Amino acid sequence: MHALGSVPFGCTSCQGLTAPLPPRTRVRMTHRFSQRLDVVQPSATLAVSARAAALRAQGRTIYPFGVGEPDFDTPIHIRDAAKKALDAGATRYTAVTGTPELKKAIAASSAARRGAPCAPEQVVVGVGAKHSLFNLALALYEPGDEVICPAPYWVSYPEQVRLVGATAVCPETREEDGWLLTPETLQASLSPQTKAVILCTPSNPTGSAYGEKSLRALLEVLEAHDCWLVVDEIYADLVYDGFKQVSALTLAHRDGMKIRDRILVIDGVSKSYAMTGWRIGWSITPPAMAKALDVVQSQSTTNPAAVAQAAAVAALTGPQESIEAMRLRFAARRTRMVAGLGAIPGIRCRAPEGAFYAFADFRALLGKKAKNGPLTDDLAIATFLLEEAGCAAVPGSAFGAPGYLRFSYATSEENIDAGLAAAKAAVEKLG
Numbered sequence: 001m002h003a004l005g006s007v008p009f010g011c012t013s014c015q016g017l018t019a020p021l022p023p024r025t026r027v028r029m030t031h032r033f034s035q036r037l038d039v040v041q042p043s044a045t046l047a048v049s050a051r052a053a054a055l056r057a058q059g060r061t062i063y064p065f066g067v068g069e070p071d072f073d074t075p076i077h078i079r080d081a082a083k084k085a086l087d088a089g090a091t092r093y094t095a096v097t098g099t100p101e102l103k104k105a106i107a108a109s110s111a112a113r114r115g116a117p118c119a120p121e122q123v124v125v126g127v128g129a130k131h132s133l134f135n136l137a138l139a140l141y142e143p144g145d146e147v148i149c150p151a152p153y154w155v156s157y158p159e160q161v162r163l164v165g166a167t168a169v170c171p172e173t174r175e176e177d178g179w180l181l182t183p184e185t186l187q188a189s190l191s192p193q194t195k196a197v198i199l200c201t202p203s204n205p206t207g208s209a210y211g212e213k214s215l216r217a218l219l220e221v222l223e224a225h226d227c228w229l230v231v232d233e234i235y236a237d238l239v240y241d242g243f244k245q246v247s248a249l250t251l252a253h254r255d256g257m258k259i260r261d262r263i264l265v266i267d268g269v270s271k272s273y274a275m276t277g278w279r280i281g282w283s284i285t286p287p288a289m290a291k292a293l294d295v296v297q298s299q300s301t302t303n304p305a306a307v308a309q310a311a312a313v314a315a316l317t318g319p320q321e322s323i324e325a326m327r328l329r330f331a332a333r334r335t336r337m338v339a340g341l342g343a344i345p346g347i348r349c350r351a352p353e354g355a356f357y358a359f360a361d362f363r364a365l366l367g368k369k370a371k372n373g374p375l376t377d378d379l380a381i382a383t384f385l386l387e388e389a390g391c392a393a394v395p396g397s398a399f400g401a402p403g404y405l406r407f408s409y410a411t412s413e414e415n416i417d418a419g420l421a422a423a424k425a426a427v428e429k430l431g
C-alpha cells in the first residue's frame with residue numbers, strides 16, 4: 001500500500017483499495033502521461049541527428065549519415081506549381097482524404113506503376129507516409145492483435161503497433177538471406193492473433209528489396225492466412241544495378257491471388273521527389289478500409305495542407321525526369337558508400353538493392369577500447385564515430401539489428417568520401 005497522494009501509476013496492489021481518491025490525488029494524476037507511452041521509444045534516428053546538430057553548433061564538421069531524406073531540392077516545376085496554387089486559393093480545408101485531383105493522380109499513377117486497378121475511393125492522403133501508417137494502426141490494430149514487423153525494421157513500425165496497444169512480433173531476418181523474410185520464418189511467426197504483416201521494400205534500414213520470387217513465396221504463405229499485408233513502397237523508385245522492383249499488388253493481381261484484397265499499400269512523394277517537408281503520403285486500400293481511415297483522419301489532422309496536395313499533383317502528373325536524375329546520383333553515392341565502408345578495417349557492408357541506406361556490420365569493433373571507454377555495443381560504436389570522426393550514423397539496435405550501423409547516402413559524394421576517410425582513420429587508431 002502507498003500513502004494517499006503517492007500512488008504509483010499502474011500499481012495493481014492499490015487498485016480498488018484507495019477509491020475514492022481525495023481531490024489532491026486526482027490533481028496529481030493529471031500530471032501523468034498516458035500509460036500507452038510507457039511502451040514507446042522516441043525515434044532513435046532523430047536522437048542521433050539531434051546530437052549531431054549539437055556538435056555542429058559547436059563548430060564541428062559533421063557528416064550527415066543519420067537522417068533519411070534526400071539532400072536535393074524539390075524540383076522547380078513542383079515548387080512553381082505550389083506557388084501558383086497558393087495564388088489560386090489553395091489555402092483552405094480540402095476533403096479529409098485529399099483533393100479529387102490528387103486522389104485521381106495517385107490512382108492513375110498507382111494503376112500504371114503496379115498494373116493493378118486503383119480507384120480514387122481507395123486512396124487516403126495523409127500528412128506523410130508515416131501518418132498514413134499510423135492511421136492504419138489506429139484503424140486496424142488493438143490489444144490482443146499481433147503485427148509482424150521483420151527485423152531489421154523501420155523504427156516506426158513496431159512503435160506504432162505498440163502505441164495502439166497491439167503486440168509487435170519481430171522475427172529476425174539474416175544478412176545471408178539478403179535481409180529478406182523467408183517463407184519458413186513468416187510461417188513460423190504467424191498465429192491466430194496475427195492481424196497484419198508489414199513489409200518494406202526496398203527497405204529502410206537495410207536497402208534490401210524483394211524480387212518477384214521471394215515476394216511471391218511470402219504471398220503464397222499469406223494466401224492461406226486471414227491477415228492484412230501492409231507494403232511500404234515509399235522507396236520503390238530508388239533501385240540500382242538493374243534490380244527489378246515489383247509490388248506485391250502487381251503479383252497478387254496478375255496471378256489472381258485471394259490476398260490481393262488484403263494488401264494495403266503505403267506510398268508518398270517524400271523520397272522519390274525530394275518532398276519530405278511537404279508532408280504528403282497515402283494509403284491505397286480496399287474502399288471499405290479507406291472509409292475507416294477517413295473516419296480516423298477526420299478526427300485528427302483533417303486534410304493534409306492544401307498547397308502541399310497541389311504540389312503532389314504536380315509531382316505525379318508533371319515531368320518525371322527528376323526521379324531518374326536523383327536515382328543516378330544515389331546510385332553513384334551507393335557505390336562510394338559501400339566501397340568506403342568496406343575499406344574500414346573489419347567492417348563489412350553488402351551492396352543494397354535500393355533506398356539510400358547502407359547497413360554495415362560493425363561487430364568487429366565490439367570490445368575495442370576507445371578514448372571514452374570500451375565499445376560495448378552499437379550505440380557506443382555510433383557515439384565513437386560521431387565524436388571521433390564526425391560521422392552521424394544510426395545504431396542498428398534501433399532497427400532490431402544490434403552490431404550493425406545504418407549509413408544514409410542521401411548526402412554529397414564529398415561528405416561520403418571525407419566522412420568515411422575520417423571513420424577509417426578513427427578505427428585504425430583503436431586499441
Ligand SMILES: Cc1ncc(COP(=O)(O)O)c(C=O)c1O
Nearest residue numbers: 068128129130154204268270281
Ligand atoms: C520506410 C519508410 N516509410 C515511411 C517513411 C515516412 O515517410 P514520410 O516522410 O512520407 O512520412 C519513411 C521515412 O523515413 C520510411 O523510411
